[in-house]
Amino acid sequence: MTAIEFNYQLTSLSTNLERFALSLTSNREDAKDLLQETFAKAISYRDKFIDNTNLKAWTFTIMKNTFINNYRRASKSNTTFDNTEDLYYLNINKEGIGSSPESEYATKEINKAISELEDEFRVPFLMHTQGFKYKEIADELDLKIGTVKSRIFFTRKKLMEKLKDYQ
Numbered sequence: 001m002t003a004i005e006f007n008y009q010l011t012s013l014s015t016n017l018e019r020f021a022l023s024l025t026s027n028r029e030d031a032k033d034l035l036q037e038t039f040a041k042a043i044s045y046r047d048k049f050i051d052n053t054n055l056k057a058w059t060f061t062i063m064k065n066t067f068i069n070n071y072r073r074a075s076k077s078n079t080t081f082d083n084t085e086d087l088y089y090l091n092i093n094k095e096g097i098g099s100s101p102e103s104e105y106a107t108k109e110i111n112k113a114i115s116e117l118e119d120e121f122r123v124p125f126l127m128h129t130q131g132f133k134y135k136e137i138a139d140e141l142d143l144k145i146g147t148v149k150s151r152i153f154f155t156r157k158k159l160m161e162k163l164k165d166y167q
Helices: 003-012 014-025 028-044 055-077 101-115 119-129 134-141 145-162
Strands: 079-081 089-091
Touching: 003 028, 003 055, 014 028, 014 055, 028 055, 101 119, 101 145, 119 134, 119 145, 134 145
Parallel strands: none
Antiparallel strands: 079 089
């Protein structure tokens, strides 16, 4: 297939591709951007297209993959680097930075409910909420991993029962 034939067939798919882009993005401007990016990739990778195969499916696949990659890139751009010793990556919700009196009160109630738990339930639960893995908790407390899992599970149930007014 010549470059002219390829470009002609590609542009003839414009309407279908635009609809597909709109269904992916739910935004007309983003759909136009996605369409333009798809056309650019299709033209630049024309040598990868195998003659006598389905150009429409090939182009739709390019669009779908471009959309997925853009989505992943956008979600990663919300990740900020935390300079702590452990070098964690954190996603920060910038809208929820301030705290309301209600959330502070709820936090106090949650902490109070946790502090009222017996040590055998509170300690594994707090370690889990601090990021320890089940295996690490089991090793640290010299317990079986199944015991750790069940204690954390039952602690959650107890807390949900105590704090059912906050759900």
